Amino acid sequence: MAGAVSVEMPRGGFSFELCKRNAALAAAGMKPPTPVKTGTTIAGLIFKDGVVLGADTRATEGSVVADKNCAKIHYMAKNIYCCGAGTAADTEYTTLQISSELELHRLETGRKPRVGTALRMLKQHLFHYQGHIGAYLVLGGVDITGPNLYTVHAHGSTDKLPYVSMGSGSLAAMATFEDRFRPNMDVSVKTFKFGISRKSEKEAVQLVRDAIVAGIFNDLGSGSNVDICIITADKTEYIRPFDVANEKGERTGDYRYARGTTAVLETSVRKFEVTSETVTSAEPMES
Amino acid sequence: MELDFRVPTQHQVQRDWSPYSMNGGTVLALAGEDFAVIASDTRLSEGFQIYSRDYPKTYQLSDNMVLGCCGFHGDVLTVTKNIKSRIKDYEHLHRKKMSCAAVAQRLSVMLYSRRFFPYYAFNILAGLDNEGRGCVYSFDVVGSYDRETYRAGGSASSMLQPLLDNQARRQNTLRGSHLGKIRRKTGRIY
Numbered sequence: 001m002a003g004a005v006s007v008e009m010p011r012g013g014f015s016f017e018l019c020k021r022n023a024a025l026a027a028a029g030m031k032p033p034t035p036v037k038t039g040t041t042i043a044g045l046i047f048k049d050g051v052v053l054g055a056d057t058r059a060t061e062g063s064v065v066a067d068k069n070c071a072k073i074h075y076m077a078k079n080i081y082c083c084g085a086g087t088a089a090d091t092e093y094t095t096l097q098i099s100s101e102l103e104l105h106r107l108e109t110g111r112k113p114r115v116g117t118a119l120r121m122l123k124q125h126l127f128h129y130q131g132h133i134g135a136y137l138v139l140g141g142v143d144i145t146g147p148n149l150y151t152v153h154a155h156g157s158t159d160k161l162p163y164v165s166m167g168s169g170s171l172a173a174m175a176t177f178e179d180r181f182r183p184n185m186d187v188s189v190k191t192f193k194f195g196i197s198r199k200s201e202k203e204a205v206q207l208v209r210d211a212i213v214a215g216i217f218n219d220l221g222s223g224s225n226v227d228i229c230i231i232t233a234d235k236t237e238y239i240r241p242f243d244v245a246n247e248k249g250e251r252t253g254d255y256r257y258a259r260g261t262t263a264v265l266e267t268s269v270r271k272f273e274v275t276s277e278t279v280t281s282a283e284p285m286e287s
Numbered sequence: 288m289e290l291d292f293r294v295p296t297q298h299q300v301q302r303d304w305s306p307y308s309m310n311g312g313t314v315l316a317l318a319g320e321d322f323a324v325i326a327s328d329t330r331l332s333e334g335f336q337i338y339s340r341d342y343p344k345t346y347q348l349s350d351n352m353v354l355g356c357c358g359f360h361g362d363v364l365t366v367t368k369n370i371k372s373r374i375k376d377y378e379h380l381h382r383k384k385m386s387c388a389a390v391a392q393r394l395s396v397m398l399y400s401r402r403f404f405p406y407y408a409f410n411i412l413a414g415l416d417n418e419g420r421g422c423v424y425s426f427d428v429v430g431s432y433d434r435e436t437y438r439a440g441g442s443a444s445s446m447l448q449p450l451l452d453n454q455a456r457r458q459n460t461l462r463g464s465h466l467g468k469i470r471r472k473t474g475r476i477y
Contacts, residue, residue, distance in 0.1 A: 039335060063442060168335050220335045255454065 014129055039221020041169030042072060042083035043211045044140045045177065046162045047185040047204035050147045050232035051140035054208035055083045056169065056216050057241070058223035065223070068248070071240060073229045077102050077113040078236060080141030081229045082122075085167035086154060087134035094135045098122050115141040115148035119158055127156025136166045142231050169215025169222040176211040205230060209243055216245055307359045307407045308333055312344045313441035314355030316413040317455065318421035325353050325413035325423075328443075331360065344441070348374055352387055352414035354394075357441040358428075359407035366408050370394055387414040391424040391432055398430030405429050409440040 022032065039060045044053040055072035058065055074082045074095035080102070084091025098121045106113045119139055126133055137152040151164045163181050165173035185204040205228060215222040228242035311332045316325040327344035330337065344357045346367045354370065356363045373393050377385045385393075391412055398406055410426040425438040437455045439447035 218337065220332055220337065 014132055039169075039219070040072060040085040040167030041165070041173050041212050041215025041219060041222040042085050042138050042167050043165040043170075043173040043177070043208055043215075044083065044138045044149050044163070045181060045185075045204060045208060046140075046147045046149050046183075050142045050230065051149055052204050052208045053081055053083050053138060053140050053229040053231070054212040054242075055227045056212055056222040057225045057227060058216075058221070059088055060221055068224050069241075071227065073227050073238065073240070075099060076118050076139070077106065077141070079143060079231060080113060080115055080118050080139070081231060081236070081238070082118070082140075083138040083166070084135060085138075085170075086136040090133045090135040090154075091137065094122065094125060094133060095137070098125065112143060114143040114145065115139060115150065116143075116145075119148075119150050119152065122152050123156045123158050126152065126154055131155040138164050138166050140229075140231060142233050147231075165211065165215075167215070167222065169212075169219035172214040172218045173211035176207070176214045180207055180210075205242075213243070213245055306404075307362075309358070309442075310338070310360040310363075311442050312357030313439065313443040313447065314344050314357055314409070314411050315437075315439045315447055315451075316355060316411045316423045316425075317437045317451070318413065318423040318435075321415075321419060321421065323413040323415060323421035323423060325355050325411065327355050327357065327441075346371075348390065348412075349385065351384075352390060352412065355411040355413065355440070356408050358409050362406040362408045366394075366397070366406050366410065369397060373397070387412065387416050387422050387424070388434075390414075391426075391434070394424075394426060395430040395432045398426060398428065402429050409444075411438050411440050 026032065039058070040056060042053075042055045044051060053073055057067075057069045057072065059067035059070040070088070072083055072085070072091070074084055074091070076082050076095060076099045082095050084095060098118055101121055102113050102118055105117065118141070122137065122139065126135060131154045134154050135152070136154055138149070139152060140147075140149045142148070149161060149164060151159045151161065151166060162183060163177045165171075165177065185207070186202055208228060209226050212222075212226045216224070216226070224246050225241035226243040226245055227240040228237075229239070230237040311330060312328055314325065314327045316323065318324075325345055329339075329341050329343050331339040331342040344355055344363075346354045346356060348354050348367075348371055354367060356367055370390070370393065374385050374390060377389070377393075394410060394412065398410075405428045407428055409428065412424040412426075414422060416422045423435050423438055424432050425435055425440060426432040437451045439451060
């Protein structure tokens with residue numbers, strides 16, 4: 001009828017509109033921008049009192065190190081953390097999204113969030129996008145049912161296991177686990193000092209640290225430091241960095257520029273005089 | 288009216304085997320008044336795997352010449368082996384030492400002889416010329432070469448070259464981008 005406007009409701013799911021354009025551009029010879037990938041080593045294991053998660057801190061863009069100290073262990077809830085490998089933006093935003101949904105869910109139910117809940121949310125989100133969101137995650141936490149550890153793949157499949165590793169350094173990490181893992185290892189949750197790994201560390205944390213270190217030194221996609229997160233029934237310790245495995249080399253030369261290196265074309269100095277100061281409070285918006 | 292439901296299909300056969308592989312490595316060379324310096328990293332890798340942590344990319348060709356060579360390791364080995372052999376041939380035939388300039392020319396010809404299936408190796412030759420002055424020759428994969436004061440080649444060349452341009456040549460500074468003498472101790476120019 002005259003005056004009626006048909007509004008197209010936004011359809012859910014991935015919008016493939018730009019794919020044709022991208023294909024045309026690629027055919028014309030344009031190279032697509034390379035996404036930042038966290039060629040990574042992430043790992044986790046279940047010990048007697050809870051879960052230990054570990055990750056390296058290198059983010060790569062092709063063969064260049066984009067970030068020498070990025071944080072790969074993401075907050076999901078106070079008792080649930082998630083390590084992410086794959087496309088950096090995807091792991092970041094997926095975990096942020098589910099963390100937000102989890103908090104809303106926690107307020108709705110009035111209960112401490114369960115790892116299984118986070119898992120279900122993550123896998124349904126990733127499956128919906130059919131693997132186009134390149135997030136490969138290690139999800140761990142302690143809830144009312146006890147310690148839980150899962151892996152999540154970009155296409156939406158999950159596995160529940162006592163020890164896991166993901167990323168390009170996963171083989172190096174898994175080799176370490178397969179050699180030394182035992183069920184119900186002990187770790188006393190002490191406060192670990194910044195950057196110092198002391199001899200008194202107990203087994204489980206040491207094993208995760210060693211697994212990540214294996215990835216750092218034997219996989220070129222992983223590097224820099226080890227971050228650790230220890231989650232138990234009563235508290236969570238997020239230690240970043242746990243082990244500074246690679247100190248940045250010190251420059252032996254002095255490369256500071258002398259005054260006059262850059263030409264000064266014009267200098268103008270303007271003085272501003274403060275005549276008066278007033279404080280105004282922000283007015284609330286009208287609803 | 289007949290509707291055409293035919294979909295264009297790809298008839299090209301995509302081959303995914305490559306005769307080359309990238310084994311990494313970076314080389315850097317600098318020429319001074321009466322010396323030349325050449326340096327390289329020592330990592331040999333393929334993709335995310337490390338083959339060796341202690342494999343230098345510098346190859347001594349003679350008393351006064353070192354060749355830095357990196358890229359596809361198979362071709363690196365062949366190029367260094369062949370150029371060493373050619374230097375021996377020259378010295379036996381002409382009964383004199385092969386100069387840096389002559390080696391550079393010989394290497395260029397060797398690389399160009401494989402113009403249509405190149406040696407995937409980035410070469411930088413460093414040594415002393417006939418007058419005793421430092422010299423650096425850099426090559427591309429098919430043998431184009433030039434004598435320079437300094438050059439970085441290999442996977443990190445794009446990171447090293449700008450630093451050299453600034454420090455060894457005063458590029459992008461007020462004092463101008465003219466070539467100057469490189470002092471042996473500090474590596475700075477005045």
